[in-house]
Amino acid sequence: MILSFIPKFPTLNFKPTRGIYAYILMFILQGGSLRGEFVDATPFRDAVKKTRCKEDSKSSLLVDDLGSMLKQKGFNHYGTETLYSGYLGVELKCEIFMGPVYYQRLRHMVSDKFQVRSTGMVDQVTRQPIKGRRRGGGIRFGEMERDSLLAHGASYLLHDRLHTSSDHHIADVCSLCGSLLTSSVLNVQQKKLIREIGNLPPGRTPKKVTCDSCKTSKGMETVAMPYVFRYLAAELASMNIKLTLQLSNSGEGIDSEGV
Numbered sequence: 001m002i003l004s005f006i007p008k009f010p011t012l013n014f015k016p017t018r019g020i021y022a023y024i025l026m027f028i029l030q031g032g033s034l035r036g037e038f039v040d041a042t043p044f045r046d047a048v049k050k051t052r053c054k055e056d057s058k059s060s061l062l063v064d065d066l067g068s069m070l071k072q073k074g075f076n077h078y079g080t081e082t083l084y085s086g087y088l089g090v091e092l093k094c095e096i097f098m099g100p101v102y103y104q105r106l107r108h109m110v111s112d113k114f115q116v117r118s119t120g121m122v123d124q125v126t127r128q129p130i131k132g133r134r135r136g137g138g139i140r141f142g143e144m145e146r147d148s149l150l151a152h153g154a155s156y157l158l159h160d161r162l163h164t165s166s167d168h169h170i171a172d173v174c175s176l177c178g179s180l181l182t183s184s185v186l187n188v189q190q191k192k193l194i195r196e197i198g199n200l201p202p203g204r205t206p207k208k209v210t211c212d213s214c215k216t217s218k219g220m221e222t223v224a225m226p227y228v229f230r231y232l233a234a235e236l237a238s239m240n241i242k243l244t245l246q247l248s249n250s251g252e253g254i255d256s257e258g259v
Contacts, residue, residue: 030099034073115139127167127227162226169227174211175219178244180233182213183220221247 033039067077075081080095120136122129129138141161149158172183186208210217223245233243 026101033100126231167227169230170222170224171230172209173221173223173245173247174214175221175247176214178246179213180230180243180245181237182211183209184212185209
């Protein structure tokens with residue numbers, strides 16, 4: 001807070017966020033507000049004083065015209081004032097350009113705009129987070145945001161946003177035929193286990209994954225991928241286009257090849 005000992009000014013001065021040229025003219029034209037008159041605050045107005053005779057027209061600076069108005073009301077010629085610190089009470093070494101200005105309160109509040117999400121509803125088709133602030137949805141992470149993270153080298157963050165926190169899915173892929181959509185899960189029936197005899201909590205039921213195309217359970221692998229990739233494979237299968245995956249154990253990832 002900056003204090004001013006001039007009784008014509010308020011104790012707390014308001015600083016506008018956008019100091020455009022019209023605001024500066026409003027600062028200077030405080031003499032007109034004290035006189036109760038309308039003053040022209042149009043930016044880049046003509047500063048030439050026109051008289052009845054064109055030959056007698058005088059050219060003057062806009063600063064001189066406004067400075068004489070401020071001097072008549074006891075202000076500085078350039079609209080600057082000497083202020084004092086509200087904490088220490090000492091005079092500030094620099095002169096500050098100040099004056100009254102018209103402003104309005106912004107109706108857009110932060111409490112009505114912010115959006116945050118940890119977990120919530122997902123889309124039934126793509127299994128990705130839904131959109132919309134009212135439904136607790138997320139903010140779209142588009143192509144330009146992806147390029148920005150790639151330019152900064154944040155590949156792990158990109159993988160976390162687009163895969164782990166989005167539509168992480170573990171699929172069963174047949175390494176023999178490379179099919180993604182022909183796997184089926186069979187529950188293995190077991191005899192009475194020792195856990196049930198000893199009143200222990202039941203263990204995890206073992207499952208057997210087989211490939212309907214190869215008619216065998218050999219070569220079945222679990223691969224982590226976005227669920228929308230599985231949805232793409234299903235859409236291509238509906239158009240009679242088969243998507244074949246070639247798996248490798250070298251840790252280099254998955255190579256997809258359309259056949």
